[in-house]
Amino acid sequence: GQQLNQSPQSMFIQEGEDVSMNCTSSSIFNTWLWYKQEPGEGPVLLIALYKAGELTSNGRLTAQFGITRKDSFLNISASIPSDVGIYFCAGQNGNEKLTFGTGTRLTIIP
């Protein structure tokens, strides 16, 4: 099945730095979601976006729903060690199945 392209594939950053990752699709979605997954756990929903151009924050996290509805961005400000994990984007239309991105693995160097 289709997978969304996420970049970068992995990131190694210093604690305190800001992080940016994005997700692109060849088709449009009405909803974009960002999840974080830690080892041994299921994905945890971070942010949901419902409208093209929408910018939504959740603490140090900010995500945007691209104007074309074919992309989305996630930014993390002032990273801390607990931000480590794999971040997945997902696109959805209505209650149809989610289409997941390939994931961005974030590693933080103390």
Place this chain on the structure above:
Amino acid sequence: SAVISQKPSRDICQRGTSLTIQCQVDSQVTMMFWYRQQPGQSLTLIATANQGSEATYESGFVIDKFPISRPNLTFSTLTVSNMSPEDSSIYLCSAQYTEAFFGQGTRLTVV
């Protein structure tokens, strides 16, 4: 937010046997999903399980290998049948509310 409880959290099974994974949600939901995930990789949808109808399987997954039950609006099971080492993976259930939420996963190792 929703609480989704999956069990077992992990298991080691002999090839040729079957394992049933249970998924319990704390609030009624129509649509539930089952995924497979190799460690460090993205999620692959196995099937959609709606209460009151048969599960809908994605390409590459068949009911004989992955039978699913959905007896009510808060519970579902996925069985991995006649297991082989290739079935070793993480299996996740998900429930679709306004957004989709996930259980903690079942890590299956087949030896």
